[in-house]
Amino acid sequence: MEKQDREAVSPHQLDPNMKIENGTTDGLTWYSPLKEPFRISGLAWFKEERIYRRLPVSPSYKIPTPVDNLANCTSGGQIHFRTNSRNISVRIRLAGGSSMYHMPATGECGMDAYFGGPGHWLFAGTASFKTGEPEYESRLFLCDSSEWRSFILNMPLYKGVKEIEIGLDQGAEVLPPEAYVSDKQIIFYGTSITQGGCAARPGMSYTNILSRRIHQEFINLGFSGNGKGEPELAHLITQIDNPACFIIDYESNSGGTEAYRKTLPEFIRILRAAYEEVPIILVSRFPYAAEAYKPELLQGRLERRDFQSDLIQKLTEAGDHRLTFVDGASLMSSRTDEATVDGVHPTDFGFMQMADNLEPVLRQVLASVEND
Known part of the structure; x- marks a missing residue:
C-alpha cells in the first residue's frame, strides 16, 4: 500500500481556540503603570527605585550572582487599577523570550488579568504571543459593556520586564484601586x-x-x-x-x-x-x-x-x-x-x-x- 503524505499536525491551524488571536489594539490609549492612578504591588523596593525588580539594584549586602539575576524576574509583581474601559491590552518588553521546557511560556513570560475587586476576583484573560519572542502586544480582556471594574494584572513569573504599557479604550477613565485592608x-x-x-x-x-x-x-x-x-x-x-x-x-x-x-x-x-x-x-x-x-x-x-x-x-x-x-x-x-x-x-x-x-x-x- 502506498503511503500517503500527511502534514505534521498543527493544533494552531486545526483548533481556532489555540490560535494567537490578539485582536486589534489600534485606537487604544496607552498608559504607563509607573504613573498614578495605577498601583504597582509585590515589588518591595519599587517605590524607591521605580523599576520592575524584586531586590534593590545595589543591595547593601553582597548577594550571590544567581540571586541578583533572578531578582529581575517579576514574580509577584502586580498592577492594580479601576477603569470603565471595555478593552484591556498590554505591550511588554522582556529581558528575553521563553526558553523553559517544563513550564508554559504563558507562565514564564506572560501576563494575565483578573477583574471583580477584593473578595470577588475572577479570571479575565491571559496574554497570547509567539514563544521565544522578547516583545509582544496582547489583549487580556474585552467585553461589550463599559462598566466600572477593578483589575489586577499579574507580571511574568520567570522573566525580567523592561517596560509595560496598558492599552485602554480612547476616552475611558482610570481610577486608583481599592486600598488594602492593611499597609503591612x-x-x-x-x-x-x-x-x-x-x-x-x-x-x-x-x-x-x-x-x-x-x-x-x-x-x-x-x-x-x-x-x-x-x-x-x-x-x-x-x-x-x-x-x-x-x-x-x-x-x-x-x-x-x-x-x-x-x-x-x-x-x-x-x-x-x-x-x-x-x-x-x-x-x-x-x-x-x-x-x-x-x-x-x-x-x-x-x-x-x-x-x-x-x-x-x-x-x-x-x-x-x-x-x-x-x-x-x-x-x-x-x-x-x-x-x-x-x-x-x-x-x-x-x-x-x-x-x-x-x-x-x-x-x-x-x-x-x-x-x-
Missing part, C-alpha cells in the same frame, strides 16, 4: 516553587492565589534553585518596612540536613532581631514523587521536618510566641506526584492545593496579631 506586607522567601515554577500563568502561583484571597500586599522572594537561606538575604528582607508576616520555605534548596541546621536558626535569628513581634511561619518541604522509590529522599525530608518542628518548639519554649511550623506534607490534599509537572514543581492544581491549605494558617496567624 506578607513576605515569602523560598525556592523555585515560591517563585511560581511551574504555573501555567502568573495568577496561578500560590502566592498570587493567596493575594486574591487576603487583601494585603504580598512580596514574593522565591529564587529558583537559589533560595539557600544566606544571612545576607535575611538582612535584606529586614529592610522591608512594616511586614505583617514572614513565610520561610527554602528547605528544598538548603543543601541537605546538615547545611540546613546551620543556616535556618541564623536566618530566623536575623529576622527576629529586626522584628520582635512579627509572626514567622516556617514551612517544610512537601513530599516529592521520587520518594516512592528513593528511600533516602524520604528519610532526608523527615529528618529536616523533625529538625524544623523541634527548632520552632525550642524557640517557643524560650519565649518566642510568634512562630508557627507547617508540615509541608499537609500542603497537598491529594497525591503530590499527580499535582506536579516533574515530581517536584507544582502544576496549577498543585498550587491551588497549596493555597487552599496554607490560607487558614496564614489567616489565623494574621488574626492573632490583630487581636493582641
Whole structure:
C-alpha cells in the first residue's frame, strides 16, 4: 500500500481556540503603570527605585550572582487599577523570550488579568504571543459593556520586564484601586516553587492565589534553585518596612540536613532581631514523587521536618510566641506526584492545593496579631 503524505499536525491551524488571536489594539490609549492612578504591588523596593525588580539594584549586602539575576524576574509583581474601559491590552518588553521546557511560556513570560475587586476576583484573560519572542502586544480582556471594574494584572513569573504599557479604550477613565485592608506586607522567601515554577500563568502561583484571597500586599522572594537561606538575604528582607508576616520555605534548596541546621536558626535569628513581634511561619518541604522509590529522599525530608518542628518548639519554649511550623506534607490534599509537572514543581492544581491549605494558617496567624 502506498503511503500517503500527511502534514505534521498543527493544533494552531486545526483548533481556532489555540490560535494567537490578539485582536486589534489600534485606537487604544496607552498608559504607563509607573504613573498614578495605577498601583504597582509585590515589588518591595519599587517605590524607591521605580523599576520592575524584586531586590534593590545595589543591595547593601553582597548577594550571590544567581540571586541578583533572578531578582529581575517579576514574580509577584502586580498592577492594580479601576477603569470603565471595555478593552484591556498590554505591550511588554522582556529581558528575553521563553526558553523553559517544563513550564508554559504563558507562565514564564506572560501576563494575565483578573477583574471583580477584593473578595470577588475572577479570571479575565491571559496574554497570547509567539514563544521565544522578547516583545509582544496582547489583549487580556474585552467585553461589550463599559462598566466600572477593578483589575489586577499579574507580571511574568520567570522573566525580567523592561517596560509595560496598558492599552485602554480612547476616552475611558482610570481610577486608583481599592486600598488594602492593611499597609503591612506578607513576605515569602523560598525556592523555585515560591517563585511560581511551574504555573501555567502568573495568577496561578500560590502566592498570587493567596493575594486574591487576603487583601494585603504580598512580596514574593522565591529564587529558583537559589533560595539557600544566606544571612545576607535575611538582612535584606529586614529592610522591608512594616511586614505583617514572614513565610520561610527554602528547605528544598538548603543543601541537605546538615547545611540546613546551620543556616535556618541564623536566618530566623536575623529576622527576629529586626522584628520582635512579627509572626514567622516556617514551612517544610512537601513530599516529592521520587520518594516512592528513593528511600533516602524520604528519610532526608523527615529528618529536616523533625529538625524544623523541634527548632520552632525550642524557640517557643524560650519565649518566642510568634512562630508557627507547617508540615509541608499537609500542603497537598491529594497525591503530590499527580499535582506536579516533574515530581517536584507544582502544576496549577498543585498550587491551588497549596493555597487552599496554607490560607487558614496564614489567616489565623494574621488574626492573632490583630487581636493582641
